[in-house]
Amino acid sequence: MSTFILRNVRPFGGDAVDIAVTDGLITEIGTGLSGEEVVDGGGHLVLPGLVDLHTHLREPGREDAETVRTGSQAAALGGFTCVHAMANTDPVADTAGVVEQVYRLGVEHGYCDVQPVGAVTVGLAGERLAELGAMATSAAGVRVFSDDGKCVSDAVLMRRALEYVKAFDGVIAQHAQEPRLTEGAQMNEGPLSGELGLTGWPAVAEEAIIARDVLLAEHVGSRLHVCHLSTRGSVEIVRWAKSRGIDVTAEVTPHHLLLTDDLVRSYDPIYKVNPPLRSPDDVQAVREGLADGTIDIVATDHAPHPMEDKECEWNVAAFGMLGLETALSVVQQTMVDTGAIGWERVAEAMSAAPARIGRVSGHGRPLAVGEPANLVVYDPTARRTVEAAASASLSRNTPYAGLELPGRVVATFLRGRATVLDGALFSEGALS
Numbered sequence: 001m002s003t004f005i006l007r008n009v010r011p012f013g014g015d016a017v018d019i020a021v022t023d024g025l026i027t028e029i030g031t032g033l034s035g036e037e038v039v040d041g042g043g044h045l046v047l048p049g050l051v052d053l054h055t056h057l058r059e060p061g062r063e064d065a066e067t068v069r070t071g072s073q074a075a076a077l078g079g080f081t082c083v084h085a086m087a088n089t090d091p092v093a094d095t096a097g098v099v100e101q102v103y104r105l106g107v108e109h110g111y112c113d114v115q116p117v118g119a120v121t122v123g124l125a126g127e128r129l130a131e132l133g134a135m136a137t138s139a140a141g142v143r144v145f146s147d148d149g150k151c152v153s154d155a156v157l158m159r160r161a162l163e164y165v166k167a168f169d170g171v172i173a174q175h176a177q178e179p180r181l182t183e184g185a186q187m188n189e190g191p192l193s194g195e196l197g198l199t200g201w202p203a204v205a206e207e208a209i210i211a212r213d214v215l216l217a218e219h220v221g222s223r224l225h226v227c228h229l230s231t232r233g234s235v236e237i238v239r240w241a242k243s244r245g246i247d248v249t250a251e252v253t254p255h256h257l258l259l260t261d262d263l264v265r266s267y268d269p270i271y272k273v274n275p276p277l278r279s280p281d282d283v284q285a286v287r288e289g290l291a292d293g294t295i296d297i298v299a300t301d302h303a304p305h306p307m308e309d310k311e312c313e314w315n316v317a318a319f320g321m322l323g324l325e326t327a328l329s330v331v332q333q334t335m336v337d338t339g340a341i342g343w344e345r346v347a348e349a350m351s352a353a354p355a356r357i358g359r360v361s362g363h364g365r366p367l368a369v370g371e372p373a374n375l376v377v378y379d380p381t382a383r384r385t386v387e388a389a390a391s392a393s394l395s396r397n398t399p400y401a402g403l404e405l406p407g408r409v410v411a412t413f414l415r416g417r418a419t420v421l422d423g424a425l426f427s428e429g430a431l432s
């Protein structure tokens, strides 16, 4: 591969520089650089390629909703160079065979690195541990284990899983939902669930599991990650756990940073998600938690569902919403444009920290000479109206359709190769 120059870009929004890339690595950062090929960065912001710790790609099993190919295309368009593919596929990613299959599909398509998440329990059934060690030592090198979609509610199993993954520096990513407290739950429990006649999903069902799990993680000296934290109480528990030195990390989704349960008044299942959209006070709390570092990362929980599973009556509709192509814009709107955080913190929360938690090397690295050229060029001054039909995803369940959001991903580079240029998918091909 020859050298190319990404000209006139602003690392983290600072002064404009040129970035020279050779053989997939950053070889020089400076001004007035020259090379055989030049890509004009237009004076836009440049950040390290984004890393998603929580994506649903639906392959194998639900290729009508998403495939590794279409999901990783959506990821590239959103500025991601690495995504973690959740295990709730069909078959479940609970063996070395399935995680290797997903991993290879990612390599084959080449839009971003796909790092499979392994299931904690066989078939996500919550009864016995899956082959965690075999997945860890497989070609996929799994480090993140989760029954996401379901909670590992059995305290003994959760304890054993936390103990087991210590041997290979793994982490258990918990979908914190006490099952008995959320039987039939449809939306956030509060005055509105009563008014709308929908079964409530109380904050305590999330908080009780997080409280239990941080204590279990402390007891066995292991690493816990809390998926899609959504309530003020959850933020407070994680803050307390960190102050005690417990090895816990937490994520918030873009939709929990922006949207509130008031949207459920429409009875439009586009707003049906797990955990549910919460109150304005919860939204305030998760924004504060992300700003002060209690919440480590933003993860999309991109959850594609086909039309027939979303365009139906609220009670029977599937939980979940798309997120990859809009994540950076929603974070800009809720956190950067409000003055809560700067672009350095965005890069930490959407690239460096998720890469560290997932133990992926080669992503989430600083913009520095010798590092892999995983980059996203982003224009925060652009505005766009979200069009569901324009998504690269096979599904259309974005809650932002028709909404104007700030920012636009101009280009994404995976090890120096453009996956997105001028805001459109660039090329397909196996990784070199």
Ligand SMILES: NC(=O)N[C@@H](CC(=O)O)C(=O)O
Binding pocket: 056, 088, 148, 149, 150, 175, 272, 273, 274, 275, 301, 303, 304, 319, 320, 321
């Ligand atoms: N978030 C959701 O509402 N749905 C996810 C599962 C999950 O993340 O719990 C899905 O797989 O559709």
Ligand SMILES: [Zn+2]
Binding pocket: 148, 149, 150, 175, 227, 228, 274, 275
């Ligand atoms: Zn979940």
Ligand SMILES: [Zn+2]
Binding pocket: 054, 056, 086, 148, 149, 301, 303
């Ligand atoms: Zn999920």
